Amino acid sequence: MAEIILWNSIAKRRRSISDTFYDNGLGTLKGYLEDKGHNVEVIDWARGDFFQSLSPLGLARGIRNIYTALGSIKNKAIKKFLAFAYLNMQETLSAIQRKRLRRKIKKLAYELKKKKAHIVGIKIWYGDAFKNAKYLIKVLKKIAPETCLIAGGYHLTLYEERIFENSEFDLGVVCEAEYALEKILNIADNYAGAWDKNKFLNDVTISAKEGKIENLIYRKDNRVYKTPRRQPSVHSSKSIPKYVINDNKVSVHVMVESLGCDWGKCHFCVHSQFYPHYSLRDPEEITREIEEMLKIGIGVFRFAGSDTPPSFGARIGQRIKEKNLRIIFGMGSRPIRNARQQYEHLVNAYTCLIESGLRAVFMGGESGNDFINQEVMNKGVTFEDIVWTIKAFKEAQNKTGEKAFLSLALIYPAPLLGKVTLEKVKEDNMRLLKEALPDSVMITPPGPFLHTRWYEQREKFGFKVEDEIIRLAMEYEYVLYKPPKLWPELGISLEGRPFKKLLEECNEFRRQVENELDIPTDISDEHFLMFYAAGIKEKEEILKVKKETMLDIISCDYTLTREIEKRLNLFSKKIAYSD
Ligand code: SF4
Structure with missing residues (x-):
């Protein structure tokens, strides 16, 4: 039976302490597809040891100490100097993390090539993780063009074909991805002996056009198409997620x-x-x-x-x-x-x-x-x-x-x-x-956000949203280590106040709640x-x-x-x- 390798795309730094929970979406895919007889390998780097391996500990500790000191030092000149050092060290850390992660992604791409992986599924997320997913695709397209690349996850369900306009995925599966993937893997079974990506994708396209694969996004003649959504229902989710137990999750x-x-x-x-x-x-x-x-x-x-x-x-x-x-x-x-x-x-x-x-x-x-x-x-x-x-x-x-x-x-x-x-x-x-x-x-x-009433009736609610916002929002990464005024601009304003001003008002209210x-x-x-x-x-x-x-x-x-x-x-x- 056909095999799929699923990779959980990842940012170079943790965003929350809960981002190393077991991923139930990937676990569900593994459970369901294996119950149907297919082989599934999950590669999940969202682990404590992996994140730590991206950051030299000495540098991270130095940053921690300086940041802590910044909170208590009163002398303006020293504070300014420390703030300068802090931001420079953060930039250095980011550059190292990026280099290390890209190296690991490249290595993964070569391993997939060596394995002759025919189908690779990528769970995509916003911001830096999305950029890293695009990087893996770029490398794979170059060194293993016969690999079929499928996008999935919350981010795809939200942005749908817009993801395809900003990446090189071959296929995408939205919402409950297991049903579409099962059909895709069933088609792949026909090519077990002699893999031919173009013929395989052609068969998937024919099936999609015949209405046999719901929740699918695909390309044909330089255009992107979507098939109808399957009605999601908990009653149909019979498979229990399967996890590979790891102490770092x-x-x-x-x-x-x-x-x-x-x-x-x-x-x-x-x-x-x-x-x-x-x-x-x-x-x-x-x-x-x-x-x-x-x-x-x-x-x-x-x-x-x-x-x-x-x-x-x-x-x-x-x-x-x-x-x-x-x-x-x-x-x-x-x-x-x-x-x-x-x-x-x-x-x-x-x-x-x-x-x-x-x-x-x-x-x-x-x-x-x-x-x-x-x-x-x-x-x-x-x-x-x-x-x-x-x-x-x-x-x-x-x-x-x-x-x-x-x-x-x-x-x-x-x-x-x-x-x-x-x-x-x-x-x-x-x-x-x-x-x-x-x-x-x-x-x-x-x-x-896209698809909300606030977005659809943005003028009524006082929002101004730049044309580029959807593309920007897909890749926008909150730079938590910087004060909001140093964050990249996001083309959103509310009742005349730019997004950074909204962040400041939000932060000020937080302080008031904590203090009062x-x-x-x-x-x-x-x-x-x-x-x-x-x-x-x-x-x-x-x-x-x-x-x-x-x-x-x-x-x-x-x-x-x-x-x-x-x-x-x-x-x-x-x-x-x-x-
Ligand atoms: S519709 Fe309202 S209550 Fe329901 S999930 Fe969204 S925010 Fe929560």
Whole structure:
């Protein structure tokens, strides 16, 4: 049977401490395609050891020390000198990382050539990772032109044919890629003895035209075509992801418990581009997947759905308890409309979830201003709904005696439509946070992403977007080590303020939340889950570790992050094998 080699494209530096989780998308492809008899090899470099190998430790440590010193030095001249040294060292580090990564990519290309790999699938991501994917393709096209190159992943599903206009992929598979890949590999079976890429691609094109391959992007006569989307449904995903266990990956399984969103109407959200409908997976099937993961030593989970409504979550929790499975998990949970009226029900649902292992929740609140949430975000919930949902979550913690962390997300600044002032929005946000007291606030600036209402009606919402923005957005890399004013321009403005100004306003609001309310910012539910599993549960310790892991990301000296990963992996294994 045909073989496919899947490569997870990668940036030269880590972007988050959670980017070394097992990749459930690649795991699902492996599980599904191997169940169908094909051979799948996954090459996943998003590992702690790999990222560290790209950065000379001495240089990274030097950067870390200088950055730390910059925070405390008062003397202006010394500060200026250190800032200069810091930026130069960062540039040197970036150049080394780029060189090392490109060398490894080149080596990979030669290995693929040596193996005579006929089909290579590349999971693409935004920014630097996308550029690196393009580099691998460029080398392969040169040294192994007979290799068929297939793009996949979230980034492709979002940008579709635009990716093809900016790269040399032969084929692309969007959304749930396993079905299209299965058909492509079935066609490849016909060429097992004598591989002929052109004939193979021609056969794929004929099948696509005949409507036999959904979710496909292909080229023909210098044009790019898309086949219709297959209706995504959790009911059809029968294969359990297959992972190759590696101590340098983080033992967290991101598990599909639902697809889509039960609301699906927020004006800033791209979710409906991926999943136009909402479908729930049977809790029995979910717990079966949990049992399989426990067998391989994974006991920490993140539900993949953007929103797991507490009532549905409680059904999963109930089944976990009935089967006596010991796990911990995190999930997304939208505030509940009319939460006050269904308070008891909510408390009971969250109680069941916490009893079954829920330890971290991500909640999109977006704004404390009801006009903004209604007219600008179309969030479908009010200030009161957010507060009462969080109250219910906290009461459930009191009932169970277990701490579960809440990360509340806000978008700030927001489009104002000339109806409200930014000061008023900020004031309402502060009021919301004072009442709700989440464990962390994730504050992000607004972005009119492709396929969102904000993008489609950008003039109405006050956005100006340059023509080149789509291409720029695909490759835009947030340069976390630089202050925002040194970031490359992104051709977006909101109500006359350029993107960098929006970033400044966002940062200023973050500082205000931290200083006036003593609520930490930018600790996601994934961070809380990792910290919890690593035994870091008290606020002071969390704050310290958050600061240090942020320093890890900035300096590329990932020592503490890797220590946390190690502790998490031990915990994950321990609870997985506890019975
Ligand atoms: S932002 Fe969240 S709640 Fe709103 S549509 Fe997207 S996934 Fe659903």
